[in-house]
C-alpha cells in the first residue's frame with residue numbers, strides 16, 4: 001500500500017494587474033506562510049512571462065463529462081486552443097458542431113476554441129499540456145491506452161478527486177506510475193469547483209499543485225481567466241487528499257440531510273470532518289494550512305452545501321433510506337466518495353488515524369448503520385481531534 005473588529009472600513013487596495021493576480025499561492029489557510037516558504041519564490045515577472053506564453057497554447061483534455069467539459073471551457077476562455085477527448089463519437093460531434101454538451105452541461109454554450117474528438121491520438125497530437133478528467137477507478141486503464149502517445153516533457157494535470165481502490169494511490173501517483181513520467185511534470189487541480197457554476201462563469205478560485213513550482217505556475221497561468229483564478233502551491237499530497245476527503249464528509253452531510261436533521265448536526269459534522277481530514281492528510285505529509293485553504297475547507301463548504309454535488313446527492317438518497325445499490329443505479333454521474341471510503345479507511349488504519357465520521361459513512365453504505373444514528377462522534381478516546 002502506497003499510501004500529507006475592525007470598526008473602520010479598510011482602505012481599498014489598488015487593483016492588481018492581470019499578471020499579478022495569476023498564479024499566486026493559495027494563502028487562505030491560517031499558517032499559509034508555511035506553504036509559501038515551502039513553495040519557494042515566484043516573481044511577478046516570471047508569472048507575466050508564463051502568462052504571455054500561455055495564450056493560444058494547444059492543450060488536451062481527456063474526459064468530456066461535467067468537469068472535463070467545464071475545465072476545457074475554462075482553458076479555452078483563458079486563451080488556449082483546446083481539444084477534448086470524448087469516448088462517444090456522437091458527444092464529440094455535438095461539442096464540435098453545436099458547441100454544446102447537453103448530457104452534462106445543459107443550457108451551456110461552449111466556446112468556439114473548444115473542439116472534441118473520439119480519437120485520442122488526434123487529441124494528443126501537438127498538445128503542450130494534458131488535463132485528465134475521467135472517473136478515478138478507470139484512470140489506470142485509460143492511461144494504458146495513451147502511454148505511448150504522450151509527448152515527452154509535457155505536463156499532465158489531474159482534475160480528479162478520488163483514490164484508486166486496491167492500491168489507495170492518489171491520481172497523481174497513478175499518472176506517474178502508468179506514464180512513467182517525472183513527478184515534477186505532474187500537477188493536480190483542486191478547490192471549491194462545482195462544474196455547473198463555473199460553466200456559468202460564476203467567479204471561482206482553485207489551487208494548482210505540483211512538486212515543481214515551475215510546472216504549477218505554467219499550468220495556473222493556462223488555467224486562469226476572468227472568472228476562474230488559479231493559485232499555486234507545492235503541497236500535492238494535501239491538495240489532492242483535500243479533494244478526496246471532502247467528498248466523504250459531503251456524503252455524511254447528504255445522509256443527515258436525507259434523514260431530516262438540521263444545521264447543528266451538519267455544522268458539527270463539517271467541523272469534525274475537517275479535523276478528520278486534517279489528521280489524515282497531515283499523517284501522510286500534507287501541510288495543515290492546505291487543509292484550511294481552498295483545497296480543504298473551501299471545497300468542503302462548497303460540496304457540503306450544494307445540491308449540485310453528486311456526493312451530497314448520493315448521501316441524501318442513503319439518508320432517505322435507499323440502499324447502496326439503488327443509489328449507484330440512480331446516480332448517472334461520478335460520485336467519487338462512494339468508491340473512496342474503503343481505501344481511505346484502510347490508509348487511515350495504516351497510519352493509526354481515527355476517522356469516526358468516515359467510518360460511519362462506510363457503515364451506512366454497508367447497511368450496518370441506520371442513517372438516523374449517524375452523529376459527529378468524538379474520537380474513540382473521547383478526545384476531539386484538532387480542537
Ligand SMILES: NC(=O)C1=CN([C@@H]2O[C@H](COP(=O)(O)OP(=O)(O)OC[C@H]3O[C@@H](n4cnc5c(N)ncnc54)[C@H](OP(=O)(O)O)[C@@H]3O)[C@@H](O)[C@H]2O)C=CC1
Nearest residue numbers: 063064065066067068133134138160161193194195333334
Ligand atoms: N463535476 C464536478 O463538479 C467536479 C468533478 N471533479 C472530478 O472530476 C472527475 C470526473 O468527474 P466528472 O467529469 O464530474 O464526471 P462525469 O460523471 O460528469 O463524467 C465522467 C466522464 O468520464 C467518462 N467515462 C466514464 N467511464 C469511463 C471509462 N471507463 N473510460 C473512460 N472514460 C470514462 C464519461 O464518458 P461517457 O459520457 O461516455 O460515459 C464522462 O466523459 C472526478 O474525479 C470528479 O471528482 C472535480 C471537480 C469538480
Ligand SMILES: O=C(CO)COP(=O)(O)O
Nearest residue numbers: 191192193194309310311
Ligand atoms: O469536487 C466538486 C466540487 O469542488 C464536485 O463535487 P461532486 O463530485 O460531489 O459533485
